[in-house]
Amino acid sequence: MEFDPMTPIWAQVAGHLRLEMVTGRLQPGEKLPSGRDLALQFAINPNTAARVYQELEAEGLCSTRRGLGTFVTADRARLEAIRLSLAREAAEQFLSRLDKLGLSPGDALRMVGEAAATEDSQHP
């Protein structure tokens, strides 16, 4: 994974894992790599890896069971809630970007419609 060195790395790795968890690529209840293995996998500092799990745990996305390891939460409702909130965030960011380009939310909506139609015709 390529990192942006100007923003905290723990946040970037956490973001990646969060995405994996809410989209189901990491199954609910699945065992996650140990802190050290996470560090090795992403070639990051072990303290950074520990911070990743700390943050995800604080969000309720995973939990550490002493002696057993860290596991993705089995709480599907939680995962779903976060998935939707990430989607909402993406939508807000989108609107904000188009706003900077001079488009109103109405224009933005129309543009989305056009893009969706094009998408459909290309992938029926």
Place this chain on the structure above:
Amino acid sequence: MLKLIGYEFRKTWFAKVILLCITALLELVFVIGLLTSDESTIALSAMLLALVATGGVMAMGLISVTILHRDMNTRQGYMLFMTPNSCYKILGAKVLENGLTILVTGAFFALLGALDITLLFGHYKMIDRMWELLTSFMTKMVPQLNLQGHVIFLFLISSLCSWVLTVLTAFFADVMASSVLRGKRGGGFVAFLIFIVLNVLIAWGSRQLTDARIFPGVESMFIWTSVIDLALAALMYWVTALVMERRLSV
């Protein structure tokens, strides 16, 4: 400690092998000369062997000084000085390895010399008689001179001890050059001066001590100078190791 000595030996091994090869070659020539009764060959090879013997023992000492210098002044020295060994141990290993080398080399050449002389006398009866004439003449001239076997042995021991002291004095001077005097103008030169001055002092001191006492025999004198030399060598080692431990930057 043994491991340190082992690695020191390994560092000097190449020079020892060369010396052995040269000696073996000359010895071969000597024996061939004897077998063919070629006097000029015998004489030449014998002379060269004598030269190689004295030179060889001295070279062993010099090589040890060179290696210490290299260890203190090049990156290869990191190998030695980053190990968890005090400079007392490091220098001690060098001194022991070198001291042993000098003694063994000296003994080796002494035995070889004795062997060659025996072969020579065996081959040329005339020389044997000439030697007897010469020694009796010299004993009449200089009554204290005693050319018996054990005296020669003690003389050799005392010479070797004296050489060991010289090597340790060189160690001290080199350590001074590489530590306390490093970076100072003319540091190397000062170290060399220290070496010369110390040697002169030691020579003068020995003379004083041997003149002041009346020795019942040459044997005791040799024993006495050997003891003094070794004691001074020990002192030199201790001071050198101290300077190394406190002030040496590799």
Place this chain on the structure above:
Amino acid sequence: MLESREITMKFGPVTALDHVSLKLEPGHIYAMLGPNGSGKTTWMKLATGLLKPAEGEMLWNGAPVGVESRREIAYMSTEPYFYSWMSIRQVGKYYQDFFRDYDPARFDALLARMELDPALKVKNLSSGMMAKLKVAVTLSRRARVWLLDEPFNGIDLIARDAIAQSIIESAGEDRIIVLSSHLVEEMEAIADWAVFIRKGVLVESCDLEEMRQRTSQSMADRYRSIYGAEKEVI
């Protein structure tokens, strides 16, 4: 804890380190940064005991560095230093002879990872292989402190990844790793603390993630702002 107190080192008229006080705590990987001649190598050599300071002291767990500290501190210099007559295997044997914390199995594993043949002689190694050997043998010591001076120098990309992996493997709550490198970007993710030294003086020491959060700068950006080069604005 590895600490220097007002440590000063002079080489003739040149002051390589000027009253540098620095404390390194276990559980971190430090990036020691600065241009050539800034004093990084000097600090590491002082920590190892290869250099003796003009003033100040270097302490390991409160005691001055010396024979005991060298048992627990592993140093890798930028320059090659093995005896040329040795084979790679013999280099390992040497470390085994003198360092109690040396792990031969780890050495074998690292040699395999870096594709080094143990039978090769040191004098026949290319500069890249020599660089890999230095890292391999140093990391094979289960030391408390590793001081690696330019561990990525002269090493190809794949091997650099292998070295980064080995470094992360070695890290621990009770271990200190110090890396100095010109390849600042390579160390962005591996290090968690940066120490900036300039002309023998400690300029700054910071927690990297915290710095990123606070200033939106990378370690490389911080390096540039400290050492003067202007970042190109595109």
